[in-house]
Amino acid sequence: MECALNIDHFTDNSTYVSRHLMVYGAVHNYIVFALGVVLNGVALWCIRKCTKTNAAMKLLMMSVFAALFVICLFTRLVMAEALIGQIYCDPMRPKPTVLLGFSLLYALFAQFELAAIAVVAVFRTAAVWASNAYVLRMRVAVAAVITIFIYSFLTAVFLLGAMFVGYIKAPVLDIVNGVYFFLNTLLPIFTTMTCYVAMIIAMRRNKRRMAQVQSSHSRVVNNATRGMMAVFASNLIFGVPHSIYHLMPRPSQSFGIIFHVLFSTHFIVDPLVFIYFNHSYRRRVCERLWAGWAWVAGKCGGPAPTTPRPLGSSTTTSLDVKMGAREKHQHAGQVV
Template identity: 25%
Template sequence: MNSSNQTPAACEVDAFIAGWKTGALAVEVLTSALGVVGSGLSLWCLMNCRRIQGGMKLQLFLFFSLLLLTNSVAMPGAAVAELWAVQCRQASAVVSFGLIAFYTIAATMERNAFALMAGYRLVAVCWPHKYKMLSLRLVVALLNGFVLGGVVILWLVVFAEQDLDDLDVNNPSGYKMGRELYIAILFTPMVAALIAYVTVIVVITFRKQFAGELERGRPSMREQVSFAVGILIITNLLLDLPHMVVHLMGIPSRALSFILIHVIYRLHLALDPFIFIGANLHYRRKVLLLAIPRCSLPKASTTGASSIGKTTAGSVARPASTHTVYDAGSPV
């Protein structure tokens, strides 16, 4: 890896693109701030919830920890490095490259963790007996360690092969072997997650039709989880696909389309945790009671029936039936 600094003479500032990138930075900083709050609240909900099976809780905790890391450090650092490059600032090429590399690794790990959760939901719905074994904490830890560790190693190998003197630092898919790696460890997990999501929804829909449960009252907790799945499918598909198209087409990082698509794509870093909380009644109540301790809310039943009583901070509603088993709060 060549570590020579970029020189101002070798760079020409495009005022139009620089202005757009400055505005993009403002949006990305706001996204990061909201993402930090949302990820922190999601982790707090998980730590205070005893209703999730241990393996799924570990997966969710890892996923939101990666979101927190990306929002708090990786994404803001990369956004600043991207602005430096557009403004032709005389910053160390190694520093800029390091910031982009750190963000790329963190973001790819987060996407692969998301795909793993999708796979686990598919197994849970289609092969519940196998899910019991695969969802053991040790198995979950080993599988995530293998996949996410592999992501880190592959990117480090690619980064070590780059020549910084002749490189669009802001666009890792343009690196030597970068596009191939994007297809292998970003595009492929995205497609796998989509297939898993669609399969889960189809299976659940057919089971409900077969059981004659389409006409019901208030949705149960399990149905709330399925609702959250649908929202996340649509949200992440809409944000992931344009992002992948930009990288696979080889669009340079100074193009306006590259800048705008990345601003839109990075919105998922803030949206995912709030969807996770907002689509789950139990967690939504926890957050509301945390924000407004004196707030009075109707009690919620895990079976879908509502109660007349009220609850305030310190008196969180208990499930109406201890026989209801569900992955409370699982978004995938």
């Protein structure tokens, strides 16, 4: 039996929530679960297989998609169940303690992802502005990841968790809520935007120096930077409305479903645009997909499909030229 769905965050502001909207929200969570696990897993695989990005930067970039992978794998099904429980008047589906735990897990890794993107942007900007070739050290990257995780854990559990269970009450609640979401959503976005603007300015002002530093590995730098800028654009489009929603003093549950559906869409858009705008990653994925298709065709008894030229060859036409360029610019590939 279905509820009347006359449910809202505030008892004095009853708002009818459309059943179709709640069903759509639940289905969307299932879609994000399935596609998010696959796409973020592929993004992690691409970064791990890359031999031209230094290990420290790979750690930072992998932390971004590892956070999204955890969100999609462990939290989307629980959020879908919560919406279904509201539709069918079952407050124990899932249990409140389980829902609270997974909500905090979601908040922890969502703000971790935004902070990690901002840190990647800061280090890339530092590399562009440095007078000499800048090499990110592994200990610096590890310290950054650990610091972000500890900060995200403490604020999610002890600040957001306190708001969830009612330890912080109005009027202080509205102030704490605004500060929390500004620091953990809008501030990382503003930081990332500032860094990429500074990076573009530096590259234009120092074309000769950048040509000397990056001429041998411009494709590596451009690919990696292009991919992360695409991820940032995705966060900008899907994340800013979500942040504004949380800064609203009394948002209805209908708004909550709409804005969280919009925000959670970037869990699958981020890895997709990251792979697409990184030419080497896109080529590697296409080659694997084509190899898988050829294997399936062979197992089914059909003729093996001929590999098309764009998937079987890169912009360099000779393997010897590739190997020579790799040996010549081996050191340059580390300066990313």
